[in-house]
Amino acid sequence: MANTVNLNIDGIDVSVEAGKTVLDAAKELNIHIPTLCYHEDLCVAGNCRVCVVEQEGAKNLVASCAMPAQEGMVIHTNTHKVRNARKHIVELLLSEHNADCTKCYKNKSCELQDLASDMIISENMFLDLVPEKNYTIDNFSPSIIKDDSKCIRCQRCVRTCHDLQHVSALGVAYKGDKMKISTFFENSMFDVVCTNCGQCVIRCPTGALIEKNYIEQVWDAIHDPNVHVVVQTAPATRIALGEEFGMEAGNIVTGKLAASLRRLGFDSVLDTDFSADLTIMEEGTELLTRLKKALVDKDASVKLPMFTSCSPGWVKYIEHMYPDYLDNLSTCKSPQQMFGALVKTYYAEKKKLDPAKIVSVSIMPCTAKKFEAARPEMRGSGYQDVDLGITTRELAVMIKQAGIDFNSLPDEKFDSLMGQSTGAAVIFGATGGVMEAALRTAYELVTGREVPFENLNITAVRGMEGVREASVKIENVLPAWSFLEGVELKTAIAHGLKNAHQIMDAIKAGTANYHFVEVMGCPGGCIGGGGQPIPTTPEIRQKRADAIYREDEGMEIRKSHENPEITQIYKEFLGEPLGHKSHELLHTHYVKRKRV
Amino acid sequence: MKNLKRVDIIFGAYTQEKYKVLGETLKKSSDQIISEVTDSGLKGRGGAGFPTGLKWKYTANEADPIKYVVCNADEGEPGTFKDREILTRVPRKVFSGMAICAKAIGAKKGYLYLRGEYVYMLPDLMAELELFHKCVKENNLDFEIKISMGSGAYICGEESALFESIEGKRGEPRNKPPYPTVSGLFGKPTVINNVETFVNTLMIMRLGADEFKTLGTSDSRGSKLFSVSGDTPVAGIFELELGMSLEDFVEDFGDGDTKAVQVGGASGFCVPRKKFKDTIIGFEGVPTGGSMMLFNSSRSMYNVLKNYVEFFEEESCGQCTPCRVGCQQLKLGIEAVKKGEKSATYLDTLQKLADTMKVSAKCGLGQSVANSFSSIVDNFKEEMIY
Numbered sequence: 001m002a003n004t005v006n007l008n009i010d011g012i013d014v015s016v017e018a019g020k021t022v023l024d025a026a027k028e029l030n031i032h033i034p035t036l037c038y039h040e041d042l043c044v045a046g047n048c049r050v051c052v053v054e055q056e057g058a059k060n061l062v063a064s065c066a067m068p069a070q071e072g073m074v075i076h077t078n079t080h081k082v083r084n085a086r087k088h089i090v091e092l093l094l095s096e097h098n099a100d101c102t103k104c105y106k107n108k109s110c111e112l113q114d115l116a117s118d119m120i121i122s123e124n125m126f127l128d129l130v131p132e133k134n135y136t137i138d139n140f141s142p143s144i145i146k147d148d149s150k151c152i153r154c155q156r157c158v159r160t161c162h163d164l165q166h167v168s169a170l171g172v173a174y175k176g177d178k179m180k181i182s183t184f185f186e187n188s189m190f191d192v193v194c195t196n197c198g199q200c201v202i203r204c205p206t207g208a209l210i211e212k213n214y215i216e217q218v219w220d221a222i223h224d225p226n227v228h229v230v231v232q233t234a235p236a237t238r239i240a241l242g243e244e245f246g247m248e249a250g251n252i253v254t255g256k257l258a259a260s261l262r263r264l265g266f267d268s269v270l271d272t273d274f275s276a277d278l279t280i281m282e283e284g285t286e287l288l289t290r291l292k293k294a295l296v297d298k299d300a301s302v303k304l305p306m307f308t309s310c311s312p313g314w315v316k317y318i319e320h321m322y323p324d325y326l327d328n329l330s331t332c333k334s335p336q337q338m339f340g341a342l343v344k345t346y347y348a349e350k351k352k353l354d355p356a357k358i359v360s361v362s363i364m365p366c367t368a369k370k371f372e373a374a375r376p377e378m379r380g381s382g383y384q385d386v387d388l389g390i391t392t393r394e395l396a397v398m399i400k401q402a403g404i405d406f407n408s409l410p411d412e413k414f415d416s417l418m419g420q421s422t423g424a425a426v427i428f429g430a431t432g433g434v435m436e437a438a439l440r441t442a443y444e445l446v447t448g449r450e451v452p453f454e455n456l457n458i459t460a461v462r463g464m465e466g467v468r469e470a471s472v473k474i475e476n477v478l479p480a481w482s483f484l485e486g487v488e489l490k491t492a493i494a495h496g497l498k499n500a501h502q503i504m505d506a507i508k509a510g511t512a513n514y515h516f517v518e519v520m521g522c523p524g525g526c527i528g529g530g531g532q533p534i535p536t537t538p539e540i541r542q543k544r545a546d547a548i549y550r551e552d553e554g555m556e557i558r559k560s561h562e563n564p565e566i567t568q569i570y571k572e573f574l575g576e577p578l579g580h581k582s583h584e585l586l587h588t589h590y591v592k593r594k595r596v
Numbered sequence: 597m598k599n600l601k602r603v604d605i606i607f608g609a610y611t612q613e614k615y616k617v618l619g620e621t622l623k624k625s626s627d628q629i630i631s632e633v634t635d636s637g638l639k640g641r642g643g644a645g646f647p648t649g650l651k652w653k654y655t656a657n658e659a660d661p662i663k664y665v666v667c668n669a670d671e672g673e674p675g676t677f678k679d680r681e682i683l684t685r686v687p688r689k690v691f692s693g694m695a696i697c698a699k700a701i702g703a704k705k706g707y708l709y710l711r712g713e714y715v716y717m718l719p720d721l722m723a724e725l726e727l728f729h730k731c732v733k734e735n736n737l738d739f740e741i742k743i744s745m746g747s748g749a750y751i752c753g754e755e756s757a758l759f760e761s762i763e764g765k766r767g768e769p770r771n772k773p774p775y776p777t778v779s780g781l782f783g784k785p786t787v788i789n790n791v792e793t794f795v796n797t798l799m800i801m802r803l804g805a806d807e808f809k810t811l812g813t814s815d816s817r818g819s820k821l822f823s824v825s826g827d828t829p830v831a832g833i834f835e836l837e838l839g840m841s842l843e844d845f846v847e848d849f850g851d852g853d854t855k856a857v858q859v860g861g862a863s864g865f866c867v868p869r870k871k872f873k874d875t876i877i878g879f880e881g882v883p884t885g886g887s888m889m890l891f892n893s894s895r896s897m898y899n900v901l902k903n904y905v906e907f908f909e910e911e912s913c914g915q916c917t918p919c920r921v922g923c924q925q926l927k928l929g930i931e932a933v934k935k936g937e938k939s940a941t942y943l944d945t946l947q948k949l950a951d952t953m954k955v956s957a958k959c960g961l962g963q964s965v966a967n968s969f970s971s972i973v974d975n976f977k978e979e980m981i982y
């Protein structure tokens with residue numbers, strides 16, 4: 001084959017595709033080369049130097065992650081020279097790292113710690129550089145804590161923020177011994193363009209970037225006999241939580257999740273899927289209303305395309321980067337926030353509880369949800385709608401703290417009021433899912449027929465392609481929707497903010513003409529969220545997405561408008577989608593933010 | 597000068613007619629130019645000493661229609677100040693060399709990356725550039741030179757960091773391969789040479805490869821500008837034949853009490869008196885981009901070393917572990933030994949660390965810290981401890 005190169009690693013011949021690196025080639029041979037700055041999702045940096053290997057004929061060692069495999073190369077990955085250099089490098093990293101492991105949130109899940117332990121580093125070879133540097137911890141953001149004393153300058157976060165997310169809140173500042181990862185003018189993460197997506201957090205090898213955890217606050221609420229603690233869990237948590245307990249990616253643990261929450265002591269174990277269905281009702285109606293106003297009333301003030309608004313990272317991104325398009329965002333609150341607003345109104349009413357004495361907790365695959373919960377707009381119930389948002393990872397910590405053997409838990413169900421869900425709600429967790437759920441409902445609403453796809457699976461909107469387009473021709477509509485007869489509904493889907501940026505630029509340039517656009521801030525959608533188990537790789541995200549769609553297929557009800565609790569809440573409480581109450585509780589507005 | 601022959605090629609007078617040699621050279625084919633530069637045996641004057649003809653040939657062989665010529669005038673190596681002099685006195689020769697390269701490799705655009713502190717030269721350089729652009733046009737060469745300013749970071753003299761800087765990014769070295777000849781400025785095949793190297797290529801065109809080769813040794817052809825500083829009665833810039841012995845050099849330039857010469861700046865080697873006789877200055881011995889710093893017995897070599905390590909600690913771009921952290925450890929380490937906080941054996945640990953930096957750092961900066969560190973610690977150990 002012309003496009004392969006042959007090389008020899010540790011005495012074994014191997015052929016790899018041209019363009020692969022020495023590290024890739026070693027992987028094919030199951031030879032493990034340690035790495036730190038390398039990450040599958042990111043461009044190669046080659047800066048930590050932990051992956052150095054010996055190349056015959058080369059004067060110096062080479063970084064295997066950055067070295068292209070070349071014909072005839074002879075590589076040794078485990079020589080005296082290599083081992084010495086790697087050990088020195090890890091010792092150097094430790095000397096500039098605040099290695100107070102027992103007091104670190106990432107204790108036992110730190111890549112630097114793993115390397116040090118593999119190498120059996122038992123004493124400080126070099127001088128401790130940490131005391132010289134006067135580090136301060138940035139904990140002003142409700143989502144992310146940045147502790148430079150733990151930073152090893154691998155720049156994974158910088159590459160994530162810039163290359164994957166096109167946000168560039170994090171960058172490299174200064175040089176030499178003062179070089180550090182910083183923000184614009186060294187402002188707090190709270191005061192810069194950071195979207196709180198947490199993609200940096202799930203790629204940080206150490207404890208330098210972590211979620212702000214609310215574990216103790218949740219325990220305090222649970223242990224407080226005077227409050228009623230309600231918990232909601234997002235769709236994407238149930239297909240990832242198992243990873244925290246040693247399961248393979250892609251295991252569906254919905255039943256164990258409900259059981260574990262009950263054992264932790266939450267008073268009511270509910271499901272964000274319920275409000276995902278509600279979102280579809282509200283957002284679908286909003287879309288149809290916008291279409292009517294634009295197509296029939298020719299109302300120029302109506303903005304199309306309409307953008308989804310369930311991803312708080314995406315919402316903050318557009319507030320910073322494309323504030324001229326805020327009117328294009330659906331006014332629907334995210335499912336988390338719809339849920340929160342209803343817990344302290346509808347739920348409280350039905351359960352005869354004083355909303356002041358309800359603590360509303362959410363389990364989210366997301367760090368931006370913490371910020372979202374704290375937004376001043378999110379007090380529709382008269383109280384802070386969601387009191388405490390915690391990540392999938394924080395929940396795992398709590399389960400371990402409580403001594404619960406997660407893997408042997410029985411499967412249980414969610415509690416009943418606001419606990420019922422559909423397949424449409426579950427797929428919210430994967431990129432394209434909101435679009436698919438919305439189409440399932442909107443199409444049926446308009447035509448009286450199910451979407452014309454086999455088994456309701458709208459495969460055209462699924463997948464991991466960064467930007468996807470799909471259109472649906474609307475025909476034989478019900479009389480009320482005659483204005484939509486023959487309309488080709490054009491949609492687009494983007495996940496990861498760099499792809500969102502691409503779509504936005506196309507829309508701005510007038511080269512894209514959509515009616516409805518779904519954007520998820522994180523690669524893969526919520527399944528790849530910044531609050532999900534670490535690590536994240538394309539393969540892991542794919543497995544989680546597959547699990548989401550399996551879960552959907554296994555559900556009895558797969559369309560949001562068929563969720564009986566949804567019918568019930570409109571009948572008993574909300575009236576109709578986009579009605580007065582909905583407006584008060586389920587919709588919101590956005591704010592323009594500065595670019596830096 | 598008792599021992600060493602002064603040469604006067606680089607600063608030699610311009611031809612009577614402006615850009616005469618350039619005009620004649622541009623009539624030659626690309627192949628002719630490259631083979632003449634290759635024949636001359638010229639090696640880069642920026643420090644690393646890569647054969648210039650080969651570099652041009654590799655770039656010429658690339659199929660990409662867009663290529664660049666870049667002149668490295670960042671001149672950041674401590675103790676080097678010869679490019680400043682060249683650009684002040686004979687800028688025309690530099691631009692001509694770049695144009696010859698452009699013709700040889702097929703580039704339409706060139707950049708001169710000028711050290712930030714040399715910004716005062718801009719008016720004169722721009723005036724000369726105007727003449728130059730007129731001349732290349734007259735000679736039917738489609739080639740334009742832009743001047744790009746540095747901002748005072750030593751690392752931006754490293755070729756790939758320099759490209760990043762011109763591209764408007766943070767000046768950090770890239771992974772290699774790919775090398776500049778394949779993917780340099782803006783990802784295009786690029787020749788980057790030192791200021792003096794470009795002048796030499798012009799002089800080869802004027803004198804012919806054969807005459808150029810009569811100077812120097814088989815490994816180190818031609819003459820070289822030396823920036824002489826330190827404990828010497830005759831500090832300044834001198835053009836000398838390559839391949840001289842350090843002993844002869846010290847006899848001519850020393851103050852009679854020279855105890856060591858730092859050859860090649862902070863990233864070069866320290867040669868102690870006892871080795872002067874056996875040290876050849878050139879690519880076969882100790883190479884130098886031109887910096888020659890002499891130290892007499894009144895100098896503390898501990899202070900000299902500390903000064904260098906502090907320089908590297910500050911000028912490292914900071915991206916790679918061995919260099920960023922290694923430099924800090926070397927500095928604090930020698931301080932700790934000096935203060936008695938660490939025992940003398942800690943110097944051995946530091947030497948091993950320097951060796952690791954040499955083999956594992958990402959770029960030439962981190963890789964060359966060991967040169968001065970080890971040569972000074974080896975040769976002046978007592979001064980490090982007491």
Ligand SMILES: Cc1cc2nc3c(=O)[nH]c(=O)nc-3n(C[C@H](O)[C@H](O)[C@H](O)COP(=O)(O)O)c2cc1C
Nearest residue numbers: 640641642668671672753754755789790793960961
């Ligand atoms: C840290 C560092 C700084 C450098 N600074 C310079 C410089 O100021 N001027 C220069 O010509 N080359 C410098 N170089 C060498 C360049 O990378 C490159 O090799 C040179 O410009 C090639 O030109 P030449 O072949 O004509 O020598 C530096 C290299 C390193 C690693």
Ligand code: SF4
Nearest residue numbers: 913915916919959962
């Ligand atoms: S060796 Fe130093 S200057 Fe070079 S890339 Fe590494 S940190 Fe930067």
